[in-house]
Amino acid sequence: MKREAMANKDQGNSRFSVVYETLKKKIVEGDLPSNTPLVEEKLAKEYQVSRTPIREAIRHLVQDGLVEFFPRRGALVKEITVKDLEEIFTVREALEGISARIAASVINEQKIALLQETLEKADQELESGNKEQSFELGNQLHEIVLDVAGNQKVLTIVSDFKNQIQRFHYFSNHIPGRLELSNKEHWEIFEAIQARDGELAERRMRKHVRGTKESILFAVKNNIKTI
Secondary structure, three states: OHHHHHHHHHHHHHHHHHHHHHHHHHHHOOOOOOOOEEOHHHHHHHHOOOHHHHHHHHHHHHHOOOEEEEOOOEEEEOOOOHHHHHHHHHHHHHHHHHHHHHHHHHOOHHHHHHHHHHHHHHHHHHHOOOHHHHHHHHHHHHHHHHHHHOOHHHHHHHHHHHHHHHHHHHHHOOOOOHHHHHHHHHHHHHHHHHOOOHHHHHHHHHHHHHHHHHHHHHHHHOOOOOO
């Protein structure tokens, strides 16, 4: 009986994971736009599961900042306004700029080698036409810099923004030349950090984050999401 109970639990966790990851991907990639209702009964039929994994998936999406729950209205995909994006990127520019400055003063050779390897792979993926993989690899520069800077408060704040911002990177990445420019800016940040020039690293990181914000705002305002 104990083994059977554990098997049922594992199966339930598997169902939850599939539903959660699928819904998250659809929200991030824009297939479920802002204010789309997430109706438990409808989703349970669609995914052929009980309402329990649906309810659990929605709860996690609320924690991720991707879904909001309203009394009498239920769960809706969270709307992020242009004002929200501008405020998020203002904070992100300041925090990631400071982190780049700190990272330049404390980074070791092992992390420098990791950054270089990651950016080289990002370029290779882009040359092969794998835009999403190139974007993910390029984004690791930000994660490594934040990790090297070692400020847990900054890490927590930036992490809270990650899911919300990611929804709109899929728009901006379809602007011709944006990903190529982003990868080039990553190399410029890397070179400043490698040279242990904190002031230059901060200036280049701030410029890069502002450029990303401007691209996302342009893409969102013009509804750019397909090549």
